[in-house]
Amino acid sequence: MLTTRQPETRGRARFILRKVLGSVLTLAFVLVFNFFLFRIVQNDPIGSLFRGRNVPQATVENLRIAFGLDQPLWAQFVYYIRETFQLNFGISYQSRQPVWSEITSALPATVALVGVSAILSAVIGTVGGVIAAWRRNSWKDHTITSGTMVFYSMPDFWLGMLLLVLFAVVLGWFPVGGITDAGTTETGMALLLDQIHHMFLPALTLTLAYLGEYALVTRSSLLDVMGEDYLIVARAKGLRDSVVRRKHAVPNALLPVVTLTAINLGFVLSGAIAVEAVFSWPGLGKATADAIRGPDLPMLQGLFLVFSAAVIVFNLLADLAYAWLDPRVEGA
Amino acid sequence: MTEPILSLRDVSITYNTGSGSVPAVRGVSFDLARGGSLGLAGESGCGKSTLANSLLRLLPAGTDVTGEILIDGQDLLSLSPGGLRAVRWTTGAIIFQGALHALNPVQTVGRQVTEPMLVHSTVASESDAKRRSRELFEKVGLPVDRVDAYPHQLSGGQRQRVLIAMALACDPQLLIADEPTTALDLMVQAQVLSLIDELKKESSLSLIFITHDLSVLTYVCERLAIMYAGRIVEQGLSVDVFGKPSHPYTQALAAAFPIIGDTSSRMAPSGLPGDPPTPGNLPAGCPFHPRCPLAEERCTEAEPALRAIDPAREAACVVI
Amino acid sequence: MTSLANKRRRETVARAWKQFRSSRPGMIGLSVLVLFVLLALAAPFIVDLDELNPVMARAAGNPQWGSPSEFWPLGTDHLRRSVWAQFVWGSRVSLFVGLAATVLTILIGSVVGVVSGFFGGKADAILMRLTEWFLVIPFLPLAIVLASILGRNVWNIIFVIGVTSWPSTARLVRAQVLTVKQRLFVDRSRSLGAGGVHLVGRHILPNVSGLILANATLAVPISILTETTLSFLGLGDVSSASWGKTLEEAFVNGAMIRNAWWYFLPAGLGILIVVLAFTLIGRTLEEVTDPRLGQGR
Numbered sequence: 001m002l003t004t005r006q007p008e009t010r011g012r013a014r015f016i017l018r019k020v021l022g023s024v025l026t027l028a029f030v031l032v033f034n035f036f037l038f039r040i041v042q043n044d045p046i047g048s049l050f051r052g053r054n055v056p057q058a059t060v061e062n063l064r065i066a067f068g069l070d071q072p073l074w075a076q077f078v079y080y081i082r083e084t085f086q087l088n089f090g091i092s093y094q095s096r097q098p099v100w101s102e103i104t105s106a107l108p109a110t111v112a113l114v115g116v117s118a119i120l121s122a123v124i125g126t127v128g129g130v131i132a133a134w135r136r137n138s139w140k141d142h143t144i145t146s147g148t149m150v151f152y153s154m155p156d157f158w159l160g161m162l163l164l165v166l167f168a169v170v171l172g173w174f175p176v177g178g179i180t181d182a183g184t185t186e187t188g189m190a191l192l193l194d195q196i197h198h199m200f201l202p203a204l205t206l207t208l209a210y211l212g213e214y215a216l217v218t219r220s221s222l223l224d225v226m227g228e229d230y231l232i233v234a235r236a237k238g239l240r241d242s243v244v245r246r247k248h249a250v251p252n253a254l255l256p257v258v259t260l261t262a263i264n265l266g267f268v269l270s271g272a273i274a275v276e277a278v279f280s281w282p283g284l285g286k287a288t289a290d291a292i293r294g295p296d297l298p299m300l301q302g303l304f305l306v307f308s309a310a311v312i313v314f315n316l317l318a319d320l321a322y323a324w325l326d327p328r329v330e331g332a
Numbered sequence: 333m334t335e336p337i338l339s340l341r342d343v344s345i346t347y348n349t350g351s352g353s354v355p356a357v358r359g360v361s362f363d364l365a366r367g368g369s370l371g372l373a374g375e376s377g378c379g380k381s382t383l384a385n386s387l388l389r390l391l392p393a394g395t396d397v398t399g400e401i402l403i404d405g406q407d408l409l410s411l412s413p414g415g416l417r418a419v420r421w422t423t424g425a426i427i428f429q430g431a432l433h434a435l436n437p438v439q440t441v442g443r444q445v446t447e448p449m450l451v452h453s454t455v456a457s458e459s460d461a462k463r464r465s466r467e468l469f470e471k472v473g474l475p476v477d478r479v480d481a482y483p484h485q486l487s488g489g490q491r492q493r494v495l496i497a498m499a500l501a502c503d504p505q506l507l508i509a510d511e512p513t514t515a516l517d518l519m520v521q522a523q524v525l526s527l528i529d530e531l532k533k534e535s536s537l538s539l540i541f542i543t544h545d546l547s548v549l550t551y552v553c554e555r556l557a558i559m560y561a562g563r564i565v566e567q568g569l570s571v572d573v574f575g576k577p578s579h580p581y582t583q584a585l586a587a588a589f590p591i592i593g594d595t596s597s598r599m600a601p602s603g604l605p606g607d608p609p610t611p612g613n614l615p616a617g618c619p620f621h622p623r624c625p626l627a628e629e630r631c632t633e634a635e636p637a638l639r640a641i642d643p644a645r646e647a648a649c650v651v652i
Numbered sequence: 653m654t655s656l657a658n659k660r661r662r663e664t665v666a667r668a669w670k671q672f673r674s675s676r677p678g679m680i681g682l683s684v685l686v687l688f689v690l691l692a693l694a695a696p697f698i699v700d701l702d703e704l705n706p707v708m709a710r711a712a713g714n715p716q717w718g719s720p721s722e723f724w725p726l727g728t729d730h731l732r733r734s735v736w737a738q739f740v741w742g743s744r745v746s747l748f749v750g751l752a753a754t755v756l757t758i759l760i761g762s763v764v765g766v767v768s769g770f771f772g773g774k775a776d777a778i779l780m781r782l783t784e785w786f787l788v789i790p791f792l793p794l795a796i797v798l799a800s801i802l803g804r805n806v807w808n809i810i811f812v813i814g815v816t817s818w819p820s821t822a823r824l825v826r827a828q829v830l831t832v833k834q835r836l837f838v839d840r841s842r843s844l845g846a847g848g849v850h851l852v853g854r855h856i857l858p859n860v861s862g863l864i865l866a867n868a869t870l871a872v873p874i875s876i877l878t879e880t881t882l883s884f885l886g887l888g889d890v891s892s893a894s895w896g897k898t899l900e901e902a903f904v905n906g907a908m909i910r911n912a913w914w915y916f917l918p919a920g921l922g923i924l925i926v927v928l929a930f931t932l933i934g935r936t937l938e939e940v941t942d943p944r945l946g947q948g949r
Contacts, residue, residue, distance in 0.1 A: 029785050037797060153873065153927040155880045158899060158920035165908050176909065229433040236388050236428075237448040237498075238420035248436050255438075270790040274881050278903065288796065292885050295800045307793040315788060327482040328437055 015323060023316040030308045035080050038301050089302035094294050099302040102287060109179055110283030113199055114272050115265075117206035122261045125211040126254070129218025133226065133253075134245060144215060152212030157274035160205040164278065167201060174201050177280035202279040206272055210264070217260050222253035255326050259318045266314025270307040335405055337506050337538040338364040338387070338424075343399035344562075345382050345391065354611045356382040358562040359399070366505070369532060369539040371549030371570060373585065374559035375608045380542045383559075384510045387540070388420050404505060421448045425499040427492075427528075429511035434495060435483040441494045442479030445469075445501055454502045468497040472527060489520035496527065506538045507531075513548060525551055546585050550574045558582045561609055561619035564638065568645030579647040580624045618649070626651045661858060668862070671940045678936030684929040688922075692743040703737035704893075720914050727914035730905045738898050739918045745894035746923065749810055750876035756814025757875065758821055758868045762860075765825025769833065770856060779822070786819045795878060799887040806889040809882060813875050824867055825860060832859045862941035869934035873927040880923055895919040 083089070089099035125148070132144040151159070168176045175181065179198050186194055225231070226249060234244045264271075269284055276285030284303060291299035345357040357379040364370050372380045385391050387401065389408060401408040404423050411419065428434040436444060445468060446461040448454075455461045466476045472493040483491060492512060499507060509528060513521040529552050532539050541553050549556055549570055556570035558581065566579040577583040606623045609615060615622050617632035624631070628651055638646040672678050691698070702708045714732040715722050722728075726735035768779040795812050802808040833856070882888060883896030884903070893901075902908070902916035 026785055026788050030789060033789075037801070149931065150924070150928065153931060154924040155877055155884070155896075155899070155920060157881070157884060158916065158923070161899070161903065161908055161916055161920070162913075165911055165913055169908060169911050229428060230436045232385075232390055233426075233428055233434050234436075234447075236390055236420055236426050238417040238422070238451055239447075240417065243451075248439075251438055252436070267790055270793050273792060273796075274884055277885065288793070289885055292796060292800055292887060297800075300797055300800060304793050304797050307790045308788070311790050312788055326438065328484050 012323070016320060019316055019319050023312050026312050027309060030305065030312070031081065031084060034301060034305055034308075035077055038297060084305070089305070090298035092291075092299045093296040094290065094299070099298050102299065103284065103302055103306055106282060106284045106287045108283075109281060110269055110272065110276070110285060112195075113202055113276070113281055113283060114206065114269065116199070117203045117210065117272075118261070118265055120203070121207045121210035122214050122257075122264075124207070125214025126218045126257055128211070129215040129257075130222055130245075130250060130253075132215065133219045133222035134249075136223065141219075145219065148212035148215040151208045152216075154209075155274070156205060156209035157278045159209060160202065160275050160278040163201050163205055174198075179282050199281075202272070202275055202281050205275050205279075209275075210271075213264075214257065214260065218253065218257050221256045222249060225249050225253045228252075255322065258325060259322050262314055262318030262321050266311040266318075269310045334366055336363040336402075337366045337368075337404055338540070339400070339402040341400040341402075343383070343386070343397065343401060345379070345386055345398075346396040347382075347392070348394045348396065352612060353396075356562055356611050357386070360559075360562075360564055361399075362557060362564065362567065364506075364538055364540065366538055367536040368555065369541065369553040371553035371556045372540060372542045372559060373544065373546050373549055373556065375544055375585075377608050377611065378559040379562040379611070380559050381510055384426065384508050384540065384542050387506075387508055388424055388426060389416055390426075418452070421499075421504060422452050422454070422502045423504060424506035424508060425502065425504040427495050427499045427507065427509040427512045429514050432483060432488075432491060435491060437483055440480050440482055441486065441491075442469075442481075445479075445494065445498045448498070448501045452502050465497070465501070468500055471500070471531070472497045473523075488516055489523065492516060492520070492524055493527070496524070496531070500531070503535075504537070506540070508540045508542070510542045511544070512541075514543065514545070521548070528552055546574055546588075558585065561614055562611060563619075563635075563648065565620070565649070566645070566647040567638070568642070572642070572645055578641050578645065578652050579649050580626050580652070581620050582647075668940050672936055675936045675939070677932045681929040681932030681936070684925060685933065688743060688926055688929070689747065691740060692747050695740045695744055699734075699737045699740045701741070703734045704741060706731040706733060709733045717910060717912050719912075726918055727912070729901065729907070729912075729915050735898075735915055735918060738893065739895070739922060742893055742895040742898050742919060743922060745806070745889075745892045746876055746879065746896065747926070749806060749813075749879045749894060750872050750926075753810045753813035753817070753875040753879065754868055754872045756810060757817040757871055758864060760814060761818035761821025762825050762864055764818065764822040766829055766856065766860070768822065769826040769829030776826075780826075783819045783822050786816070791816050792878070792881065795882060796885065796887065799882055804887055804889055806892055809879055809888065812882070813878050817871065817874060817878075821864075821867055821871065825864060828860050828863050829856055832856055862937075866934055866937035866941050869930055869937055872930045872934075876923060876927055876930075895923055 087100045089103075091097065092099050092102055095102060128144045128148065132141040135141055164176060168174045175198050177198075180186075180191065180194050181198075231244055231248055234248045235241075239247075270288075272281075272283065273285035273288050275281070276283050277289040280286065284306070287299065288303050290296070291303065340363075341361050343357060343360045344355065347354040347356055360379075360383060362370065372383065374380050382391065386397055387403065387408070389397075389411075391397065397409060399409075403419060406415075406419065406423075408416075408419070435441065442462070442465050445465040446458070449461045449464060450458065455464055462479075466479060469476050469479060474490060474493050474497065478486065478490065483494075486494065495512070507528075512528070513524050516524065525548060528539070528541075531537060532552070539553065541549060543549060546556075553570050555568065556573040557564045557567035558573065558579065559565065560581050566573055566577070566582045573582060574586055577586045609619055609622075615632075617630075617634055618624070618627075618636050621627040621631040626649075630650060636648045636650045638648045641647050641652070672682075709728070709732040712732075714728050714734070716728065716732050717730060718728040718732075720727045723734070726739060729735060729738070764779050764783065768776045768783075795816050798812045798815070799808060802812065879888070879894060880896035880899065883894050884900045886900060888894060888897045888900070890897075896919075898919040899916050902912070902919075907913075907915040
């Protein structure tokens with residue numbers, strides 16, 4: 001009677017394929033969108049580069065040709081697609097370096113900061129949500145719900161500013177910015193510790209800011225589950241309260257939280273733009289903030305693509321993770 | 333004479349909700365002999381499910397339960413949390429209704445059947461538990477390979493059988509079946525009923541069967557108790573209570589549910605006018621009198637107590 | 653016929669208001685919001701616009717980076733301007749942009765949702781694809797890109813926020829329209845020969861409006877916070893300073909290093925309180941319009 005398995009596996013493979021194709025399509029849309037957004041609205045990127053500066057017309061013309069801007073639109077589009085696939089996103093106006101190398105050098109700092117914050121806020125927020133739901137309407141519930149709502153309602157970078165002033169300027173416990181002390185020659189473990197020291201305040205800021213969403217979603221998901229009959233059945237079987245919660249309630253409640261976590265990880269890269277600016281954290285966020293002040297359009301265009309790609313990839317992973325965890329999703 | 337497996341004395345259950353207290357059960361008493369079977373029937377809201385849940389103390393926190401409930405000689409209401417957990421499922425087990433919601437959707441059904449065995453250590457090891465769960469599946473007529481299936485992969489009838497297998501997991505002495513056939517279609521209902529009947533005979537289980545469908549009860553239960561507005565209004569042998577009902581409410585109920593498969597009793601159900609009273613808002617005197625065809629003036633004076641009509645029968649009515 | 657429908661509508665509103673009034677968080681939120689709106693509207697009467705002018709501030713002999721004890725009530729900034737004046741005038745811009753952007757979001761979202769849900773078929777498929785795509789694109793980077801390209805003024809910011817936030821409203825409205833469409837009275841009305849517009853106006857909209865209102869109230873915080881972030885990053889309107897702009901100026905001019913907390917604390921606090929107020933109101937409205945949610949959550 002093992003034949004019942006096979007249609008399920010086939011259905012599952014079809015599901016995965018469908019989701020992947022969907023993501024690829026969305027990515028394609030983003031690429032096209034990215035191109036037209038910058039080309040159509042901004043008519044003269046070279047001109048704006050030298051706005052107000054006295055540059056000979058010949059130089060401007062040469063640059064125009066070099067950037068392929070004398071070609072008709074469709075040719076530019078093809079060129080853009082080809083270059084994008086070769087990871088050639090152009091040259092940054094501000095640094096004159098390739099956009100891709102700027103992005104790759106800024107990427108690790110952001111991944112470290114936001115990755116740590118995302119994990120911390122997911123864990124703490126989820127635990128808080130479970131407590132709040134299980135002890136509904138108690139003082140614990142009210143504190144957790146109100147507290148997280150307050151943090152969720154403030155601009156995250158403002159919270160960063162407050163923490164910075166209190167802990168770095170007034171108390172001096174932490175540095176005021178950057179990833180390492182300027183001019184440091186430390187290596188290895190000492191360097192790592194220094195970096196962690198610098199990361200503490202921005203990570204704290206982001207963790208507090210993201211907590212609320214996890215707590216709220218977990219709480220409401222668990223409350224939904226708590227109304228279910230199978231929990232009464234579990235108690236009827238003679239299980240302890242804590243076991244009922246751990247083995248029956250929480251696993252069901254966590255399904256939407258897992259999806260939320262995966263999706264949030266996608267927004268990880270772009271979620272810390274203002275906070276990185278406040279703490280001068282040398283990641284993609286700060287790169288974006290700096291690019292805005294130009295405006296360094298090639299950088300903005302490249303960053304936008306990277307941010308969007310991250311979201312698309314993690315949304316796909318979220319869908320797949322949910323399908324894997326919830327046996328009810330057959331992928332039909 | 334051995335003591336009854338279950339003994340209730342003047343049990344009253346009041347819910348304490350935000351909008352006031354709701355007396356769902358008011359002064360119920362009965363005994364269930366070992367190996368005996370009792371059916372509890374009544375319309376929704378009469379308190380039968382509340383009573384069933386109280387037998388394993390599964391009511392929401394803050395509910396008041398007064399009176400005495402003795403299960404296998406133990407005083408249920410004064411058990412410690414540990415003692416209560418030990419009694420649950422080993423002495424008495426419930427077969428719930430609405431099987432899709434009674435099963436955890438992210439666990440296999442086999443896992444849910446073995447769980448109480450492991451919790452109460454009624455088996456020596458996990459592999460023993462798995463073996464026993466396969467035996468139970470066979471016993472209830474489920475294909476053994478369905479042990480690794482998830483609830484949503486089974487049909488309604490199969491899920492109900494899983495609940496029965498699950499209830500039998502720790503070899504309880506008392507089975508409480510709370511509307512186990514209500515959500516099923518007629519064919520499956522008949523199958524589940526005969527299964528419960530067989531199991532009862534095989535292992536001399538004591539059975540309490542709760543339903544709103546009278547015809548079902550006569551098949552499986554030797555004794556019958558009819559509930560209305562939180563009290564028992566008639567009780568006796570099921571052939572008597574159903575065949576020759578005394579209380580006017582029982583008469584109306586019996587007329588409404590023809591016996592499955594019995595062509596002679598397939599008459600049009602006669603509807604009772606009105607609705608059952610809401611628990612907090614009972615009429616004066618006999619709570620049935622507004623809908624009763626035999627109601628008289630004296631029915632509004634006081635609530636009738638159960639009195640013997642026949643040697644083996646009691647009814648709560650002053651008119652009959 | 654219409655007067656009966658109107659009467660019924662008035663009764664529904666009256667009942668909803670009564671239920672709203674009984675909710676303490678809802679009323680607290682509403683009172684706080686009213687307070688801030690009054691503050692914003694009364695700005696010209698409370699604070700002279702001249703106080704925001706650096707030249708006038710210097711002429712008045714204000715201290716630079718004066719703390720609240722030196723210059724009541726909230727101190728001064730690097731240009732010797734009163735922080736209190738900036739707070740009061742900033743409330744106007746923040747509230748205005750927040751509300752206007754939300755109106756745009758709700759407008760686009762509702763139109764898309766109603767058209768999609770009501771007409772179904774091809775239109776639905778296309779619009780839903782579009783919505784999904786927009787939901788996937790990270791919201792802040794898109795806003796940044798658009799704002800960078802379009803230029804820094806209030807109307808562009810409103811446009812940018814509106815155009816990036818409509819998808820979730822559209823989804824919600826569409827779901828509700830589909831639910832309403834299921835209900836019998838729409839079919840009955842159709843059998844009486846009613847046309848599409850009539851159906852939408854008379855039947856669909858009244859049933860969806862409660863949900864839209866609740867959603868709108870919860871969307872305002874997002875608009876305000878987005879405007880704040882965009883202004884902080886330098887994309888805000890230079891001439892009309894919102895609270896976000898105040899935070900930007902504080903940051904850029906080193907208020908943090910100097911521990912001039914009075915410069916950036918009020919603006920952020922203002923945002924926090926206003927956002928909380930809208931959230932409380934929005935949650936209460938949700939309970940009022942959807943009876944299922946009101947059950948002891």
